[in-house]
Amino acid sequence: MIDVGRYNTLKVIRKAQPGIYLEDGGEGILLPNRWVPEGTKTGDELKVFIYHDSDDRLIATTLEPKAQVGDIALMTVVDTSSHGAFLDWGLMKDLFVPKSQQSSFMRKGGEYLVKLYVDKQTGRVAATERLDSYLSNDPLTVEENQEVSLTVYRRSDFGWVVIVNGLHTGVLYENEVFQELKPGDKLTGFIRTIREDGKLDVVAGKRGYGKVEGEADRIVRMLEENGGYLPYHDKSDPEEIYKVFGMSKKTFKMTTGSLYRQQKIVFTKTGIQLVGSGD
Secondary structure, eight states, X not given: OOOTXXXXXXXXXXXXXXXXXXXXXXXXXXXXXGGSOTTOOTTOEEEEEEEEOTTSOEEEEOSOOSOOTTOEEEEEEXXXXXXXXXXXXXXXXXXXXXXXXXXXXXXXXXXEEEEEEEOTTTOOEEEESOOGGGOOOSSOOOOTTOEEEEEEEEEOSSEEEEEETTTEEEEEEGGGOOSOOOTTOEEEEEEEEEOTTSOEEEEESOOHHHHHHHHHHHHHHHHHHTTTEESOOTTSOHHHHHHHXXXXXXXXXXXXXXXXXXXXXXXXXXSEEETTTTO
C-alpha cells in the first residue's frame, strides 16, 4: 500500500522512455529519468517520496522534501491565489494551503508554520496553519525529565508556547531562554513539570548534569585555545556569559563547579584557569 506524502521503499518493475516504474499493485508509479539513480535496474528497491504531480497523478522522486505528512515545519509562500497559498517544500510541485486552512493572511515571501496532512476528499498532500486541532495534552505521551523535541510555536505572556514531539504543547519560560527564537525553530529539551491540568513546563537543552557534561568539553577547549585562562566567573554578567560560551549563567556555574571538583580548573580572582597552565 502506497503511503502518499511520505517515503516509500518500492521495487522497480520496468523501465520506460520517461523513467522507471515502481511497484504499487497496479500499473506502477513513475520515477522520472532525472531522479533515477545511476545503475538502477529492474528488481532493485528504491526509497522514494510519493506525491501527486500537476496532472494529479501519483509520482515518485528521490528529492528530499522539507517535510512530510504529519510534520510541522516553517515554509515560505511562493505564490497565492483566490483559493489559497502555495508553499515551497523542496519539490517540483508547490504545497497548497487552502484558504479555509489559513489562520493569518498569507502573503508571498512570508514564512508560516504549517502541518502537512492528506486531504480526505482529494487524497493529495496539503498544509494547514490551524495547528491547535492537531495538538492535545490529553492523553500525554511524555513523562517528567524525558528528553523531547521542541518546535517554537508562538509567543505567550510567559515566554514561548512550544510544540512537544509534534503532539503536545508546553511553555518555555522567558527567563530560561538564552537565545533569539522565532516560530519554527527546532530545539531539544526536556519535560521539567507536568501540571495537574496536563500542562507542560519545558526547558531547552539537556537535563541536569547530563547538560553539564556536554558543556564541560567546550569550556576546556576554549581555555586551551586562550592560553589556559578566561576572564569569566560566577559574578560575570549573564548576557556576556551567554555571548561567549553559548550557555546560561546557571549552566556555566554548574559546569565550572564540576570542572573544579574534577581538579581540571581553578578559580582566580578574575576568572577561571586550567590546572597546570600557569606553571
